[in-house]
Amino acid sequence: MTAEEVPVGQTLDLGSHPVPEEEIIRFASEWDSQYFHIDPAVAQESYFGGLGASGIHTLSIYQRLSVNGLFERYDVIAGKEARHVRFIHPVRAGDVLTGTVFIDSVEHDGRGRATVITTGSLRNQDDVVVLRLQMEALIAANAKST
């Protein structure tokens, strides 16, 4: 589908992703090896009193949910920018994160492309928001759209 079919002004449910301890440790061991992401015993001594997921891991979970629940249906050209990616609340082993995305705007360039701005969030099983962000992506459009 092209950018004309992106539902501006709507909020979409992106489904859920459970976060087992194994995944927290595996992601962080490769990309963010701070002790409070990879060592459950030592993480007990950290500010949050236990293992927590890397923020980049949490963002990756959002990306997975938003690709599967929204973007894969469109002719995406590229992601341009992630803005205000706020790590609001710790993500713990055993959490189940549920995503939603709001379509802020679709701006056509009149030459077959549109800039799509979305605001996304992840909540945990206690309905606490753990991540919020704004994403700007370039999606193919019908060339005549304005």
Place this chain on the structure above:
Amino acid sequence: MTAEEVPVGQTLDLGSHPVPEEEIIRFASEWDSQYFHIDPAVAQESYFGGLGASGIHTLSIYQRLSVNGLFERYDVIAGKEARHVRFIHPVRAGDVLTGTVFIDSVEHDGRGRATVITTGSLRNQDDVVVLRLQMEALIAANAKST
């Protein structure tokens, strides 16, 4: 080390990370399974004419380099926000990305914590900037610092 020792106003070299095709496909298969990240043949038909790394993968590479080259030496409490994460140029299989980080500011709260703002970037082997971002992190400080 505490936030007092973060070198404000300095630019640090974070070293390099090669990006083999296998890593692009493996990361994206789990977190961002758009065809231009995971299918080299079909990606030939994409806007960039070949496989490109997921933006979140590129950001993860920056995180890895910045943890290993800067943050792991400090008593980090948490990442708070990633701002203006701009995916400026495609990252291709075989690229070698080199990171730098500039320490914008360290702001003490007078109660043992400091907000550290850094601006980071990744360049490829042709010295083209592929990623820029600003990161805000909370680092432990001596309680009396102002």
